[in-house]
Amino acid sequence: xxxxxxxxxxxxxxxxxxxxxxxxxxxxxxxxxxxxxxxxxxxxxxxxxxxxxxxxxxxxxxxxxxxxxxxxxxxxxxxxxxxxxxxxxxxxxxxxxxxxxxxxxxxxxxxxxxxxxxxxxxxxxxxxxxxxxxxxxxxxxxxxxxxxxxxxxxxxxxxxxxxxxxxxxxxxxxxxxxxxxxxxxxxxxxxxxxxxxxxxxxxxxxxxxxxxxxxxxxxxxxxxxxxxxxxxxxxxxxxxxxxxxxxxxxxxxxxxxxxxxxxxxxxxxxxxxxxxxxxxxxxxxxxxxxxxxxxxxxxxxxxxxxxxxxxxxxxxxxxxxxxxxxxxxxxxxxxxxxxxxxxxxxxxxxxxxxxxxxxxxxxxxxxxxxxxxxxxxxxxxxxxxxxxxxxxxxxxxxxxxxxxxxxxxxxxxxxxxxxxxxxxxxxxx
Numbered sequence: 001x002x003x004x005x006x007x008x009x010x011x012x013x014x015x016x017x018x019x020x021x022x023x024x025x026x027x028x029x030x031x032x033x034x035x036x037x038x039x040x041x042x043x044x045x046x047x048x049x050x051x052x053x054x055x056x057x058x059x060x061x062x063x064x065x066x067x068x069x070x071x072x073x074x075x076x077x078x079x080x081x082x083x084x085x086x087x088x089x090x091x092x093x094x095x096x097x098x099x100x101x102x103x104x105x106x107x108x109x110x111x112x113x114x115x116x117x118x119x120x121x122x123x124x125x126x127x128x129x130x131x132x133x134x135x136x137x138x139x140x141x142x143x144x145x146x147x148x149x150x151x152x153x154x155x156x157x158x159x160x161x162x163x164x165x166x167x168x169x170x171x172x173x174x175x176x177x178x179x180x181x182x183x184x185x186x187x188x189x190x191x192x193x194x195x196x197x198x199x200x201x202x203x204x205x206x207x208x209x210x211x212x213x214x215x216x217x218x219x220x221x222x223x224x225x226x227x228x229x230x231x232x233x234x235x236x237x238x239x240x241x242x243x244x245x246x247x248x249x250x251x252x253x254x255x256x257x258x259x260x261x262x263x264x265x266x267x268x269x270x271x272x273x274x275x276x277x278x279x280x281x282x283x284x285x286x287x288x289x290x291x292x293x294x295x296x297x298x299x300x301x302x303x304x305x306x307x308x309x310x311x312x313x314x315x316x317x318x319x320x321x322x323x324x325x326x327x328x329x330x331x332x333x334x335x336x337x338x339x340x341x342x343x344x345x346x347x348x349x350x351x352x353x354x355x356x357x358x359x360x361x362x363x364x365x366x367x368x369x370x371x372x373x374x375x376x377x378x379x380x381x382x383x384x385x386x387x388x389x390x391x392x393x394x395x396x397x398x399x400x401x402x403x404x405x406x407x408x409x410x411x412x413x414x415x416x417x418x419x420x421x422x423x424x425x426x427x428x429x
Contacts, residue, residue, distance in 0.1 A: 071404045241279045
């Protein structure tokens with residue numbers, strides 16, 4: 001059996017933990033640069049607010065006191081995720097962190113236990129320790145656990161549902177629209193809808209294996225098997241090494257200032273390089289892209305990019321910065337209102353088998369590598385960007401808008417939650 005632990009309205013729930021005045025009120029969390037709604041409370045969903053609703057369409061609701069909103073506070077959300085998965089791992093140690101608000105658990109070690117009762121206690125413990133509500137779905141496959149979780153969230157007050165027989169499987173799948181089935185996707189959902197398949201149950205009861213194999217991808221075939229109770233998807237306890245690292249952000253406001261764009265690009269390179277070193281990889285190719293707004297009508301340029309193949313693959317930040325800035329110099333044209341810059345690193349090779357070159361200076365490269373590793377240690381200990389390369393600049397005029405950002409209550413000592421003291425307990429002289 002497998003379990004899926006899914007946090008309810010995760011970003012909104014994290015905000016409410018430290019701001020109890022927001023509980024029970026409609027609210028949303030906004031995307032980067034406060035662009036649109038990416039997380040909604042149940043109350044805001046009931047008001048008809050859709051995922052991706054633009055900021056300007058919601059502002060009137062805020063001004064009239066009908067809706068609260070916050071900028072995305074990723075430092076807080078990630079730390080809360082670590083706390084929740086630690087609690088889950090204490091009970092069910094075979095855990096895979098699937099996303100920031102979802103975790104799968106393999107329950108084969110607990111086949112003789114009352115899994116439903118364990119799930120209820122786990123749900124209560126997570127809420128008691130973190131204040132974040134979760135729902136738990138249990139099933140004989142990962143896809144059925146996902147379906148059970150959705151049923152638990154939508155139809156059961158307990159927030160827990162288990163598929164352990166044919167009746168419970170049928171109940172869960174008949175309540176699950178085909179477009180919401182994990183692994184189906186919008187294209188396959190459209191195909192299935194056209195032939196009269198509207199629920200997961202309709203798809204699961206198709207008995208023509210050859211038809212499924214012919215009409216759908218291997219992912220669709222695996223989903224079909226999983227809905228019928230045959231496990232096909234294995235747990236991934238350790239994430240596979242990345243084959244590419246893409247980092248980019250939209251600016252807080254459009255700019256044609258080369259220095260501002262370069263500062264942003266260098267910041268993204270410094271954020272990407274430690275990921276290379278962490279997985280023991282060297283980068284063999286670096287690509288930089290530069291974009292104006294997709295809604296720009298005055299200027300023709302939309303998105304441009306260029307690539308540099310690195311003769312000596314590297315994960316040294318200083319060298320990656322040099323290649324990235326060389327790409328930017330090729331791309332930059334003054335006078336355009338640029339909105340976004342980014343860097344993509346790929347063609348990875350193992351650091352343990354790095355190629356040596358006759359004209360290379362091994363001592364110099366060793367010193368540069370030591371500086372990069374030392375910067376990683378200091379930033380991990382004292383916080384992001386504690387040590388910065390000068391190329392990143394200091395003003396950071398490109399920083400994205402976060403006008404409604406809440407405090408990082410759990411990761412910044414200067415932003416700890418402040419608790420007032422009742423006047424009764426204050427001693428008077």
